[in-house]
Amino acid sequence: MSETINYLFQNTSLPLEERVNDLVSRFTLEEKVGLMIQYQTAVERLGVKAYKHGTEAAHGMAWLGEATGYPQPIGLGCTWDTELMQRIGSAIGDEARGFYKQNPEINGLTLWAPTVDMERDPRWGRTEEAYGEDPILAGKLASALVQGMQGDHPKYLKAIATLKHFIANNNEVGRGDQSVSIDPRNMREYYLKAFEIPFKEGGAQSMMTAYNAVNGVPANLMPEVNEIVKQEWGMDGFVVSDAFDVSGTVRDHGYLETHKEAVARSVKEGGIDSITDDGELMKQSLREALAEGLLTEGDLDVALRNTFRVRFRLGEFDPEEDNPYAAIDESIILHPDHAKLSREATEKAVVLLKNEGGILPLQADKLKKVAVIGPLGGTVYRDWYSGSLPYVITPLQGIQEKLNAHGGQTTFSGGTDRVKLKSKRNGRYVQVQAGEQAALAATGDAGEQASVFELTDWGWDSHTIIAENNGLYLTTDDRIIKASADKIWEWFTKEVFLVRPSEEGPDQVTFSTWNDTPITVNSDSGDLLVGSGSAEETANEINVAGAASVANGEEDKITADVFEMEKVTDKFQAAKEVASDADLAVVFVGNHPLINGKETVDRPDITLAESQEQLIREVLSVNPNTIVVVVGSYPFALNWVDENVPAILYTTHAGQELGNAVADVLFGDVNPAGRLNMTWYKSVDQLPEFMDYDIIKGDRTYRYFKGDALYPFGHGLSYSTFRYDGLTLDRKQVSVDQDREIYLTVRVTNTSDCKGEEVVQLYGHAENSRVKRPLKQLLAFRRVLLQPGETVDVSFKLPMSELAMWDVTRERYAIENGTYIFMAGSSSANLPLNTALDVQGEVIPPRDLKQSVKAINYDAYEGVLIDECREGGSATKVKEQSGWISFEDAEFGARVNTVKLRAAAQTAASVEVRLQSPEGPLAGRVELLAGGAQEWRDYTAEVSGVSGRQDVFFILNGKVSLSMVQFV
Numbered sequence: 001m002s003e004t005i006n007y008l009f010q011n012t013s014l015p016l017e018e019r020v021n022d023l024v025s026r027f028t029l030e031e032k033v034g035l036m037i038q039y040q041t042a043v044e045r046l047g048v049k050a051y052k053h054g055t056e057a058a059h060g061m062a063w064l065g066e067a068t069g070y071p072q073p074i075g076l077g078c079t080w081d082t083e084l085m086q087r088i089g090s091a092i093g094d095e096a097r098g099f100y101k102q103n104p105e106i107n108g109l110t111l112w113a114p115t116v117d118m119e120r121d122p123r124w125g126r127t128e129e130a131y132g133e134d135p136i137l138a139g140k141l142a143s144a145l146v147q148g149m150q151g152d153h154p155k156y157l158k159a160i161a162t163l164k165h166f167i168a169n170n171n172e173v174g175r176g177d178q179s180v181s182i183d184p185r186n187m188r189e190y191y192l193k194a195f196e197i198p199f200k201e202g203g204a205q206s207m208m209t210a211y212n213a214v215n216g217v218p219a220n221l222m223p224e225v226n227e228i229v230k231q232e233w234g235m236d237g238f239v240v241s242d243a244f245d246v247s248g249t250v251r252d253h254g255y256l257e258t259h260k261e262a263v264a265r266s267v268k269e270g271g272i273d274s275i276t277d278d279g280e281l282m283k284q285s286l287r288e289a290l291a292e293g294l295l296t297e298g299d300l301d302v303a304l305r306n307t308f309r310v311r312f313r314l315g316e317f318d319p320e321e322d323n324p325y326a327a328i329d330e331s332i333i334l335h336p337d338h339a340k341l342s343r344e345a346t347e348k349a350v351v352l353l354k355n356e357g358g359i360l361p362l363q364a365d366k367l368k369k370v371a372v373i374g375p376l377g378g379t380v381y382r383d384w385y386s387g388s389l390p391y392v393i394t395p396l397q398g399i400q401e402k403l404n405a406h407g408g409q410t411t412f413s414g415g416t417d418r419v420k421l422k423s424k425r426n427g428r429y430v431q432v433q434a435g436e437q438a439a440l441a442a443t444g445d446a447g448e449q450a451s452v453f454e455l456t457d458w459g460w461d462s463h464t465i466i467a468e469n470n471g472l473y474l475t476t477d478d479r480i481i482k483a484s485a486d487k488i489w490e491w492f493t494k495e496v497f498l499v500r501p502s503e504e505g506p507d508q509v510t511f512s513t514w515n516d517t518p519i520t521v522n523s524d525s526g527d528l529l530v531g532s533g534s535a536e537e538t539a540n541e542i543n544v545a546g547a548a549s550v551a552n553g554e555e556d557k558i559t560a561d562v563f564e565m566e567k568v569t570d571k572f573q574a575a576k577e578v579a580s581d582a583d584l585a586v587v588f589v590g591n592h593p594l595i596n597g598k599e600t601v602d603r604p605d606i607t608l609a610e611s612q613e614q615l616i617r618e619v620l621s622v623n624p625n626t627i628v629v630v631v632g633s634y635p636f637a638l639n640w641v642d643e644n645v646p647a648i649l650y651t652t653h654a655g656q657e658l659g660n661a662v663a664d665v666l667f668g669d670v671n672p673a674g675r676l677n678m679t680w681y682k683s684v685d686q687l688p689e690f691m692d693y694d695i696i697k698g699d700r701t702y703r704y705f706k707g708d709a710l711y712p713f714g715h716g717l718s719y720s721t722f723r724y725d726g727l728t729l730d731r732k733q734v735s736v737d738q739d740r741e742i743y744l745t746v747r748v749t750n751t752s753d754c755k756g757e758e759v760v761q762l763y764g765h766a767e768n769s770r771v772k773r774p775l776k777q778l779l780a781f782r783r784v785l786l787q788p789g790e791t792v793d794v795s796f797k798l799p800m801s802e803l804a805m806w807d808v809t810r811e812r813y814a815i816e817n818g819t820y821i822f823m824a825g826s827s828s829a830n831l832p833l834n835t836a837l838d839v840q841g842e843v844i845p846p847r848d849l850k851q852s853v854k855a856i857n858y859d860a861y862e863g864v865l866i867d868e869c870r871e872g873g874s875a876t877k878v879k880e881q882s883g884w885i886s887f888e889d890a891e892f893g894a895r896v897n898t899v900k901l902r903a904a905a906q907t908a909a910s911v912e913v914r915l916q917s918p919e920g921p922l923a924g925r926v927e928l929l930a931g932g933a934q935e936w937r938d939y940t941a942e943v944s945g946v947s948g949r950q951d952v953f954f955i956l957n958g959k960v961s962l963s964m965v966q967f968v
Helices: 015-026 029-034 073-077 084-101 135-150 184-200 224-234 245-251 260-269 279-291 297-313 336-349 395-404 570-581 610-622 639-644 655-666
Strands: 051-056 110-112 160-166 207-211 238-240 351-355 370-375 409-413 417-423 429-432 442-444 454-459 462-467 471-475 481-485 497-501 510-514 519-521 528-530 562-569 585-592 626-631 647-651 722-729 733-735 742-751 756-766 778-785 791-799 804-805 812-813 818-825 833-840 860-862 865-869 874-878 880-890 898-905 909-915 922-928 937-941 949-957 960-967
Touching: 015 297, 029 279, 029 297, 051 937, 073 135, 073 336, 084 110, 084 135, 084 336, 110 442, 135 160, 135 184, 135 778, 160 184, 184 224, 184 409, 184 804, 207 224, 224 238, 238 297, 245 260, 245 279, 260 279, 260 297, 279 297, 336 655, 336 733, 370 610, 395 409, 395 585, 395 655, 409 570, 417 442, 429 937, 442 481, 442 528, 454 610, 481 528, 510 519, 562 570, 562 874, 570 585, 570 610, 585 610, 610 626, 610 639, 626 655, 647 655, 722 818, 722 833, 742 778, 742 818, 742 833, 756 791, 778 791, 874 949, 898 909, 909 960, 922 937, 949 960
Parallel strands: 051 110, 110 160, 160 207, 207 238, 370 409, 370 585, 585 626, 626 647, 733 833
Antiparallel strands: 351 647, 417 429, 417 454, 417 562, 429 442, 454 462, 462 471, 462 497, 471 481, 497 510, 510 562, 519 528, 722 742, 742 791, 756 778, 756 818, 804 812, 818 833, 860 880, 865 874, 874 960, 880 949, 898 937, 898 960, 909 922, 909 949
């Protein structure tokens, strides 16, 4: 910043808004255009430096070099520890400052974390990135992380937390062009709630919109960003679009025809303040939108005031000596205290799922030999949003260190096959060819000349292969196959090969690449080719849509060559050999973070890979002292394992300290207290259709699920035992008009001889509600440490608003008059304590359908979804051929004679008005004219028998959309 020019915005004694307004007013229009994108351009004449919005920091600083790594967010969610989350956020914010000191133009202080999307379905490919299925748990943990990242200074911010992805982003396949249907109650009580908490309690200063559309409108155009986030919640920071999402409004959704429309509507209607996209395309589109009046300079001013308000609070325009965070330098990166924090977080994230007969904790002095087995036992994997880890401790290393002190030892079997491959085309073995490319060719004449490959089966045909010649992964440039990758970490996981049995006989297989292109052998050279070897290489760059198809349309017509697979080492036999010779076996199973479930890829199932479960079976058959450790990014259906294995631990991919933390828990140096942040189901058969976002009707999550879960939400065991003695209320009756908080106390005692942490969980249920309410819903929680024999009173102050439901009849929150049951315990399925509270709230009056009512404010439905009404708002739309919506408990008085509808129909269609049920008495029928999907018309028809207090059903026949109803 120039010291020779004295602008108002440089005067640190002035109010923030005055300084921001002054600076923005000094930019030229072209300068404003350059400041609207992610990489904000410098304005040297005003001393404004170039600045980048967006640095990944989901569980540590990512993509900038070595940084401290913490457990994946799903693991952090299992800690149920807000104090820990705040410390982790603070450490991440510190390292962000360190990287900013290195290169302030590129290493910005706007951190793209945390992800607070609700995890209503465990099949979501990005389950690893968020905090669970409950909005209170996710919201409180996210809020604590935000507070840590942003700091506690009254004027300055350490860094900026960007909440993502707003909203309802819980599927990967089709995320860029599909719309999800969410009614007002689901939206307010579930999806929005998780975001509201870190804004209101955490003070988050930024938010990212999602790729998907919601109710027919792309998320970057949703009016809710302005109406709810900025106005209702009072967020005064800025909103960013997800990468390439504004252009995706044209490219992927096909919602708009031009990029100038996309940028204009994103800024004006969608509340986007910073565009993350092709910078030059966006700047040109902004210029065109301005020139044609789609945008005004004032619209840019609003957005820039939001982004620069935050830049001012980061201290960019103030003397460094005024900002305490400016003194943080590069020495903070990889600080030893952060490594200790990483280990603590990883330990606290471990969940003890089962411990039959007290087999855990292990006693190192009584174990001479422990067999460590499985594909997750000897390595530590990074996910896409991990940083470069400074070091890793594998589970094998962690266990060996515990045994070393007592003279014990470990043996290891990786749960992988070692094989030789012979081409059936030319009868020659596959070898690694020397040279830079380390290409593969079927050229070996004899078995001893063949290369040996280590084959890891990740399930659903997906395998990774390491060449023992050079220790590198097989990969591809989409033309030939090479043994040249030292790690698996790119946008497209080109180190995955689909291995399938051939019909030609046993041990005969075919190979296809990551995008299912068949692998062939060149008849002359023996080279292993991708298809014909002439396709274009797929650039390994971020791609919103995800999977890339083969470049040459002819490639998919090529038949994969057959290879004979000769096993040098059979994984099951090798595992049994080491297990049978050990006192105890620990089998590590789970997932690879970039295979069969990741960004752009949803999970094919929730089971373990078949070969992994078989590995456990084989080990258990020779050693009953078998423990299973699941290292995974999401819940698994471990039915057979739970029935047969005495002890099971779960941890997520946890970064550098994974091995130490697992060993600490196995050997009792750490008493496990992690709790599941999602329901672990027994089968996908217990889940609705994947794209069904209605958790209320679909009985999703522990809130509504009536089935028998494998492990319930909040489940987790300990080496300690705890007794719940009492749940007390400060009063048994409250009035909404007078009382603002409810005070509850839970008494808990550690009845064991070892100290341990318990996660005290408080749930609630509303009786006699007008609507379907959760069977139970988490209201509060606290992780507390208790010494042996210690009793503690855990107190909760609960805002009365936590008892509210969204009343669709009046479009506002309401606390109903009635009885509320509070329950406390150690999980959603273990709640030994309960107490009742009588609330003097309000009685929701009967519906008044004589006023114009939005069709989306129905009480029940079948066969419809919510879509856009381009006149404003949303409409109910028939999903296939017919459907219905109902309005219950409507008061009509003596009689009404006419029904009015606002509707659109793509073909000739009809709407029937029926009473009492969808098959009840016909009160009237409206015939609709064929037109466009957004060609809205008013319709009226006579009705009969509509009087008094009744339930009314609208039966939609044909391709119908309905936005408003009214009786007169």
